[in-house]
Amino acid sequence: MRQKxxxxxxxxxxxxxxxxxxxxxxxxxxxxxxxxxxxxxQKAQELDYIPNPxxxxxxxxxxxxxxxxxxxxxxxxxxxxxxxxxxQGIGNICNIxxxxxxxxxxxxxxxxxxxxxxxxxxxxxxxxxxKMDVVESLRKMFIPFVTIDGRPGENxxxxxxxxxxxxxxxxxxxxxxxxxxxxxxxxxxxxxxxxSKFESTTQIRMAGFEEALNEYNLSINNDNIxxxxxxxxxxxxxxxxxxxxxxxxxxxxxxxxxxxIAIGCITYLKQNSFKVPDDFSIVGFDxxxxxxxxxxxxxxxxxxxxxxxxxxxxxxxxxIEGNAIETLHKILPHExxxxxxxxxxx
Amino acid sequence: MRQKxxxxxxxxxxxxxxxxxxxxxxxxxxxxxxxxxxxxxQKAQELDYIPNPxxxxxxxxxxxxxxxxxxxxxxxxxxxxxxxxxxQGIGNICNIxxxxxxxxxxxxxxxxxxxxxxxxxxxxxxxxxxKMDVVESLRKMFIPFVTIDGRPGENxxxxxxxxxxxxxxxxxxxxxxxxxxxxxxxxxxxxxxxxSKFESTTQIRMAGFEEALNEYNLSINNDNIxxxxxxxxxxxxxxxxxxxxxxxxxxxxxxxxxxxIAIGCITYLKQNSFKVPDDFSIVGFDxxxxxxxxxxxxxxxxxxxxxxxxxxxxxxxxxIEGNAIETLHKILPHExxxxxxxxxxx
DNA sequence: CTGAAAGCGCTTACAG
DNA sequence: CTGAAAGCGCTTACAG
Numbered sequence: 270m271r272q273k274x275x276x277x278x279x280x281x282x283x284x285x286x287x288x289x290x291x292x293x294x295x296x297x298x299x300x301x302x303x304x305x306x307x308x309x310x311q312k313a314q315e316l317d318y319i320p321n322p323x324x325x326x327x328x329x330x331x332x333x334x335x336x337x338x339x340x341x342x343x344x345x346x347x348x349x350x351x352x353x354x355x356x357q358g359i360g361n362i363c364n365i366x367x368x369x370x371x372x373x374x375x376x377x378x379x380x381x382x383x384x385x386x387x388x389x390x391x392x393x394x395x396x397x398x399x400k401m402d403v404v405e406s407l408r409k410m411f412i413p414f415v416t417i418d419g420r421p422g423e424n425x426x427x428x429x430x431x432x433x434x435x436x437x438x439x440x441x442x443x444x445x446x447x448x449x450x451x452x453x454x455x456x457x458x459x460x461x462x463x464x465s466k467f468e469s470t471t472q473i474r475m476a477g478f479e480e481a482l483n484e485y486n487l488s489i490n491n492d493n494i495x496x497x498x499x500x501x502x503x504x505x506x507x508x509x510x511x512x513x514x515x516x517x518x519x520x521x522x523x524x525x526x527x528x529x530i531a532i533g534c535i536t537y538l539k540q541n542s543f544k545v546p547d548d549f550s551i552v553g554f555d556x557x558x559x560x561x562x563x564x565x566x567x568x569x570x571x572x573x574x575x576x577x578x579x580x581x582x583x584x585x586x587x588x589i590e591g592n593a594i595e596t597l598h599k600i601l602p603h604e605x606x607x608x609x610x611x612x613x614x615x
Numbered sequence: 616m617r618q619k620x621x622x623x624x625x626x627x628x629x630x631x632x633x634x635x636x637x638x639x640x641x642x643x644x645x646x647x648x649x650x651x652x653x654x655x656x657q658k659a660q661e662l663d664y665i666p667n668p669x670x671x672x673x674x675x676x677x678x679x680x681x682x683x684x685x686x687x688x689x690x691x692x693x694x695x696x697x698x699x700x701x702x703q704g705i706g707n708i709c710n711i712x713x714x715x716x717x718x719x720x721x722x723x724x725x726x727x728x729x730x731x732x733x734x735x736x737x738x739x740x741x742x743x744x745x746k747m748d749v750v751e752s753l754r755k756m757f758i759p760f761v762t763i764d765g766r767p768g769e770n771x772x773x774x775x776x777x778x779x780x781x782x783x784x785x786x787x788x789x790x791x792x793x794x795x796x797x798x799x800x801x802x803x804x805x806x807x808x809x810x811s812k813f814e815s816t817t818q819i820r821m822a823g824f825e826e827a828l829n830e831y832n833l834s835i836n837n838d839n840i841x842x843x844x845x846x847x848x849x850x851x852x853x854x855x856x857x858x859x860x861x862x863x864x865x866x867x868x869x870x871x872x873x874x875x876i877a878i879g880c881i882t883y884l885k886q887n888s889f890k891v892p893d894d895f896s897i898v899g900f901d902x903x904x905x906x907x908x909x910x911x912x913x914x915x916x917x918x919x920x921x922x923x924x925x926x927x928x929x930x931x932x933x934x935i936e937g938n939a940i941e942t943l944h945k946i947l948p949h950e951x952x953x954x955x956x957x958x959x960x961x
Numbered sequence: 962c963t964g965a966a967a968g969c970g971c972t973t974a975c976a977g
Numbered sequence: 978c979t980g981a982a983a984g985c986g987c988t989t990a991c992a993g
Contacts, residue, residue: 274757276970287980292972302978317755323734324970327673328985333732334717343706343716344921347699348904360689360720369733370689370718371680374710386679387715388669409663411620503904536908558694558849562882564910575690622986633964638988648962670986674969963993972984 275318283312295320334369335359335585336389338403340396342374349501349529350557351574352395355417358578359393366586381406391585393417393578398467399425413588415581418470421598426588428581428599430572432470435603436477439552439570440524442605444485447615448522448550451487452495452513453478454506454534456526474526474554495520499530506533513549514541521550521614528553528560528569535563535610546612556606565609572603621664629658641666680715681705681931682735684749686742688720695847695875696903697920698741701763704924705739712932727752737931739763739924744813745771759934761927764816767944772934774927774945776918778816781949782823785898785916786870788951790831793961794868794896798841798859799824800852800880802872820872820900841866845876852879859895860887867896867960874899874906874915881909881956892958902952911955918949 281288286305293300294309312318326332337359339346346352356370363370371389376382381402384392392414397403399422407414415426443451456471479489487494495518499505506529513520513534525531531553535545545551545565553560556571580599587594627634632651639646640655658664672678683705685692692698702716709716717735722728727748730738738760743749745768753760761772789797802817825835833840841864845851852875859866859880871877877899881891891897891911899906902917926945933940 274755278970288971289973289980289982290978293979296972300978305978319731319752319756321734321756321970322732323673323678325972326734327669327969328971328973330985332669333734336715342710343703347703347706350696353693353699357689357693360693360718364688364720367722367732369682369720369729372706372716372718374706374715376713383715385665386668386713388667388672388679406665409620410665410667532908559905559908562878562905562909624986634987635964635989636962639963642988646962651962667986671988673971673985674987674989676969965992967990968988969986974983976981977979 271317274321275316276321277318277324280309280313280316280318283316284309332388332390333367334371334389335363335582335589336371336373336387336392338380338383338392338394338397339372339374340394343372345500345502346374348503349527350559351527351529351555351572354557354574355395355578355581358575358580359582361575361579362582362586384410384412391415391589393581393585394419396470399423400467413585415584415588417577417581420468424597426584426594426597426599428577428584428601430577430601430603432473433477433480435554435570435572436474436526437481438477438603438605439554440478440481441484442568442607442611443522443524443550443552444481444487446550446611446613449485449487450493450519450521452497452518452520452523453489454497454499454509454523454525454527454530457498457500471526478524493518501527501529503529503533503536506530507537508533510534510537510549511541514538514543522611523549523551525551525553528555528557528567531567531569531610532559532563535565535567539564546610550612550614551610553610560606561608568608568611569606570603571606573601576601617663620667621662622667623664623670626655626659626662626664629662630655678734678736679713680717680735681709681928681935682717682719682733682738684726684729684738684740684743685718685720686740689718691846691848692720694849695873696905697873697875697901697918700903700920701741701924701927704921704926705928707921707925708928708932730756730758737761737935739927739931740765742816745769746813759931761930761934763923763927766814770943772930772940772943772945774923774930774947776923776947776949778819779823779826781900781916781918782820782872783827784823784949784951785900786824786827787830788914788953788957789868789870789896789898790827790833792896792957792959795831795833796839796865796867798843798864798866798869799835800843800845800855800869800871800873800876803844803846817872824870839864847873847875849875849879849882852876853883854879856880856883856895857887860884860889868957869895869897871897871899874901874903874913877913877915877956878905878909881911881913885910892956896958896960897956899956906952907954914954914957915952916949917952919947922947 384406394416397416397419417428421427497509553569556569560567730752740762743762743765763774767773843855845855899915902915906913
């Protein structure tokens with residue numbers, strides 16, 4: 270076996286033709302003579318020549334890949350089925366376009382550094398805001414991008430559900446069923462959102478909760494409403510349930526901003542001989558598959574995660590191909606799914 | 616705002632220096648004078664210059680990304696938590712190396728075509744065999760690669776558990792508890808394995824099952840053992856459970872090659888008022904997180920999925936960096952996890 | 962401390 | 978039908 274990969278020059282020499290002709294053989298065979306073509310293909314076989322996509326892509330000023338900016342490191346991102354499903358959706362479109370999907374973790378904690386070093390035709394991010402550094406970098410680099418669960422801003426395509434309404438709907442259900450002592454488990458803000466000057470999804474959902482609470486003369490600062498912040502892991506859900514039990518505030522319902530956390534709560538409570546929903550009602554957010562597997566089945570807000578990814582990717586490809594996009598800020602439907610974990614205590 | 620991305624040439628002109636100097640400013644600032652450096656940085660700001668990683672990478676003959684060859688399209692791959700965890704493991708190492716991870720779906724159904732078009736420093740694949748086309752292509756392209764759950768072959772690093780022993784252990788437990796009428800749900804072979812001349816993980820696990828069965832004077836062809844092939848989806852698990860019920864062969868235990876399928880079975884059976892494990896015992900394979908969430912908790916074979924990914928990635932980076940690797944074929948430990956879904960019927 | 966030039970592996974407008 | 982040459986955006990050995 271040879272020592273280095275065969276290049277177009279090696280093959281050109283071996284065939285006594287120019288690089289141009291080799292290139293044509295592989296990309297526009299109709300432009301060259303049959304004999305030349307046959308010779309080239311035969312020699313290509315002999316020399317194990319496979320055109321190097323890196324060279325081709327560089328010359329064509331494209332990358333044949335789009336990027337997905339992970340909101341956190343891999344472990345924190347891929348352990349959340351909601352995000353995994355968004356990635357599935359993006360992937361479905363990549364499949365159609367024969368593109369690959371580059372997963373981009375923060376480079377030593379910084380999204381912006383990651384963006385600097387990355388080579389993609391376009392980018393999808395979660396939860397970014399027009400005013401963030403990343404957005405400015407992306408613009409300087411002329412990299413098209415769209416954001417999922419980010420705040421709509423000028424000239425930045427976004428895909429969202431109506432988070433405020435969704436969380437309002439969720440809390441409203443909880444209140445309708447008679448719950449007045451409520452523990453809210455919010456999402457710890459991610460890397461993008463650390464900067465408190467930006468409105469985050471967490472904050473928006475809080476506003477939705479508040480609106481529903483107000484209708485019942487309650488508010489987030491009320492003595493009966495308790496707030497917890499957690500990372501989005503099953504274990505975090507178990508820990509927060511332990512805290513809630515220990516705090517002993519007579520909470521009747523735990524409202525989580527994520528199914529993963531809600532399922533963690535259920536798991537902990539069951540392990541510790543509490544009855545769900547008799548001792549504690551629990552609701553979640555996202556409607557991941559496990560929500561309908563866990564016992565009791567989790568009542569939650571369904572959001573179309575795969576579709577979010579698909580629409581984001583479709584939009585991104587429009588941008589990459591230089592086409593106009595119909596709607597800059599797309600809002601997808603959500604729905605309260607009533608299963609077993611929310612009890613009517615009226 | 617300008618119309619095109621600023622290049623090194625634009626900046627060189629604006630600063631009245633050579634491209635070399637610009638390049639040094641960004642990569643070896645100690646090699647140039649302070650004044651020149653300051654000027655360059657200031658102009659870079661003004662002109663929104665960010666070095667183009669595509670150019671840099673191409674020049675350096677690297678890609679700063681490794682690839683993961685998806686065994687199927689995105690949806691089928693990412694909906695399996697086992698694979699998602701392998702990807703997490705790979706990602707953990709990418710994080711350390713400041714590399715991105717490129718997910719590569721088959722290009723119109725062909726892994727080989729995908730490989731042809733892709734530009735990565737190295738590749739991790741699942742379930743490939745030395746004799747496959749992909750392997751030959753990868754070699755022609757001088758792309759280092761390692762395979763997870765593939766058949767060990769010369770000069771191809773592999774990461775596996777001992778699948779034969781693991782499935783033997785699993786079946787042995789089932790038999791020890793008195794089960795004699797057993798339905799086995801095998802994995803439908805994936806793209807890589809379609810070619811029946813290659814030994815697949817499915818086949819190896821079957822051999823492990825057989826070995827245990829033989830010890831009890833049973834065999835796969837025995838009248839009491841029923842074989843089903845299914846894709847690795849929850850829905851497929853539900854369907855196969857329906858079939859098993861309908862076939863009415865007095866099966867007492869369903870042995871699945873994947874937790875996803877096993878959980879699908881449980882879900883179906885519960886929905887249809889069967890008791891697990893009283894009416895049917897069920898065991899799985901992988902030990903995904905949901906295995907300990909579903910009721911009854913699933914007894915299964917644990918395999919270290921995240922670690923598989925991590926070791927694969929570490930090995931790949933050794934290859935990329937031209938270092939020697941200690942063990943060509945790594946075998947990781949597995950373990951039978953006894954939970955609630957396998958009943959002793961002795 | 963700085964620059965001219967060659968090179969990374971291709972594509973393609975242009976000429977013949 | 979085929980080729981010489983310029984170009985994609987950088988890096989770097991070499992010279993001064």
